[in-house]
Amino acid sequence: MEDSGSRLPARQDFPHLSDAHWATLEKMVSLLGEAAFAGFPNLPAEQQRARVERFDKYESSLIAHVSAAAQEAARATMRAEAQSAAQASAANTASFATRPTTTKPVKMSVPTFDGKDSDSLVFWVREIEIALSAGQIYDARAQVAFALSNLGGRARAWAMARETATPGYFTSWSFLEQELRSTF
Numbered sequence: 001m002e003d004s005g006s007r008l009p010a011r012q013d014f015p016h017l018s019d020a021h022w023a024t025l026e027k028m029v030s031l032l033g034e035a036a037f038a039g040f041p042n043l044p045a046e047q048q049r050a051r052v053e054r055f056d057k058y059e060s061s062l063i064a065h066v067s068a069a070a071q072e073a074a075r076a077t078m079r080a081e082a083q084s085a086a087q088a089s090a091a092n093t094a095s096f097a098t099r100p101t102t103t104k105p106v107k108m109s110v111p112t113f114d115g116k117d118s119d120s121l122v123f124w125v126r127e128i129e130i131a132l133s134a135g136q137i138y139d140a141r142a143q144v145a146f147a148l149s150n151l152g153g154r155a156r157a158w159a160m161a162r163e164t165a166t167p168g169y170f171t172s173w174s175f176l177e178q179e180l181r182s183t184f
Contacts, residue, residue: 009041016045021052028055035181036122058123066130069106077104106134114153115184124150125177132173143173158183 011022029037040048108131113124128147137143148170151159159176162169170176 013041014048017049017052021049024052024056024059027059028052032122032126055123062127062130066108066134069108069134073104073106103136105136108134110150112150112152113155113180113184114151115155115158116153118184121180121184125180128173128177140172141168144170144176147173147176155180155184 014022014025017025025037025040040051043051108127110127110131111124113121128150131137132143132146135146137146148156148159148163159170159180162179170179
């Protein structure tokens with residue numbers, strides 16, 4: 001992190017973090033941006049370690065979840081292709097055209113963000129981005145609709161107030177994310 005030109009403190013400013021904690025912190029900042037690091041230096045050492053450990057645990061469980069979903073999708077695709085090949089073979093069709101291989105969208109569930117804990121916003125944003133990618137949701141309005149559907153409590157009330165006052169207020173996922181970060 002020191003060589004990247006970022007404004008983050010150096011490793012020696014965090015002697016209480018183990019090398020593993022420091023590596024996780026670097027990964028957290030590289031994945032989630034410097035906003036994820038805001039306020040971190042001001043936390044007591046124990047809270048810093050706890051936040052890094054929470055991210056590490058979250059990342060491990062998310063990777064396991066996505067990996068399992070991807071494996072299941074791959075198995076389903078292989079089963080469908082095998083069934084299709086068997087049907088083609090049974091029909092003895094000489095002009096059977098193979099279909100192009102395409103990745104099928106994976107539907108993922110994302111917990112709601114209620115606006116109570118700014119810590120959870122960082123994780124929620126990353127989960128939304130992963131779900132948008134896995135679900136192959138590329139249309140800006142569809143991305144906004146998906147994200148809004150995963151808001152609850154104060155965050156949902158805040159977002160719906162904006163959308164009610166100005167329909168289509170959130171023009172893109174990145175704009176909605178920016179507004180959420182500045183509000184919560």
